[in-house]
Amino acid sequence: MITATFGALLKEIRKTNNMTQVDTCKDICSLRQYVRIENNISEPSMYLVQLLSHRLNYDLIAYYKLIYCDQTLQANTIKTEADVLIRGGQYDELEKLIDRIEYYPEFKKGENLQFIYYYKSLCAHNKSEYNQAVQYCISGLHIEDPIFSKNHLYGKISSCIGLNLYHNLGCYLNELGKLDLSIEIWNKILIDIEKKVALNFSYYQSSIEFVKQLYLSTSYNMGTQKSELEEYKLALNYFDKGIVFANKNNCSYYLTNIVRQKMRVLYTLKQYNEARASYDICMGLYLLQGDINELKSCEEIMKEDYPELSKIKMYE
Template identity: 90%
Template sequence: MITTTFGALLKEIRKTNNMTQVETCKDICSLRQYVRIENNTSEPSMYLVQLLSHRLNYDLIAYYKLIYCDQTLQANTIKTEADVLIKGGQYDDLEKLINRFENYPEFKKGENLQFIYYYKSLCAHSKKDYNQAVQYCINGLHIEDPSFSKNRLYGKISSSIGLNLYHNLGCYLNELGKLDLSIDIWNKILIDIEKKVALNFSYYQSSIEFVKQLYLSTSYNMGTQKTILKEYRMALSYFDKGIVFANKHNCSYYLTNIVRQKMRVLYTLNRYEEARASYDICMGLYLLQGDTKELRSCEQIMKEDYPELLKIKMYD
């Protein structure tokens, strides 16, 4: 689809779905407002774009970002710089960067403002101020769905930055000891991704790789928390969900961690042959990744912590 405006894209997607303007905007906004958006005389809110994405089963948010959020080279440059600082764990520098640019016009609304709250939540977390980190996540999610609040932790969230905030919200609540809430949030992320991926990959458009990775890291978090609670069979079910999803959708992100944690749980349950099989798969993944450091570490851990595995010879 070659379009130059958001309205033109919206019109084309609507026609592809054989929908009228009235059908498209029903229970979302007035026909007058919708027509103004298609005619590019009115800029839609992030929330309205979110609802239209659900209605049309298309990731309009990606184009909303392109057209309304990334209008300047400066915005992209700042977010790229922030990503580098996050990867390096340089949260003091990230906070300084935020203080410099959060009042720029392009970061005052929509997805760019969500990024501000995402960065602030990471900085608060680095200071172990988990309550503040939670509030920043809620503020960012509220931009995508105004019904989202501390009293209502569920909503229509599907943008990459929104899902990131939602996942992190579960992590921060977990660190506050609110495990039930965090598990509920992570479970909703898994279910939502499963439904959308099963229906149509195009819904996520360019963010599909991120969504795959989010599914695997979330299934790992769920399995790990169930392991801590000694709910071992439930833990295995989440690890297996991640493994099946990874194989089906060709995504190895976090897969080694999942398999390794599964091995530990199987060993705890005295299912040594299955644990040894998981161990061998884990070692194979390390070899494929060229991660010899972790491979040697895993070998040493097996000798020290999982002696029963040494007694099992899987192959002649």
């Protein structure tokens, strides 16, 4: 459907579904707010757009981003440039990019402004300015859910950039020693993603791979944190959640790291047969990925740090 405004699209989809304005906004927002959105007087939040997408079974999220976020080719080009700098760890260059773009009109509101705060949080973290990194995350999350604040760290976060900010917030709080808060945040991410994936709506497909990867990296972080606290049974529980999720949803991202960490915990618990099984799975994953360097590194580490494993022959 080609329409000039978000409100026009919303109205057209609503009528296609033979729904009234009251039907469409029930238990989502007030009729007054809905009418203002449909008349293009108010800009909806990403969370509200997600709920309306559920109600109308249509990818309003992609159209919302096209209208309100990716307003120019320049915006997409800039975000691609930032991604390259982040992957390369070039945070000094990323800061220069932020200085250049943060006053551009398309980066002064909505999801694009969230990206600015995300970039700033990464730069602050790179300088070990963890409190500042936390504040940037909170500011970015507040854009998506105005209730979100330093005194209220749980909100209605659904966008990919919002989930990224939320995950990083947990990481930064963890580095500040606020372990309980980080675990609560990561747990909420896992629960929210499990619900989101279970819904299996077709319009999630554009972001579903990111969501799967976030689930696995979060379960890895939680398991690793519990390992460091010597809470080994909880650590194994989080690693197993990640492994089950990966198998169920056909996603191998971070899976090798999770299996390798599980092996270490099992070895610490002197469960050598189970540890050897995890080791063999880990080696198989390295072979599938074609990562021969990591495979050889893992072999050397087993000989030096996990000698009991070499005594066990899993396959004759």
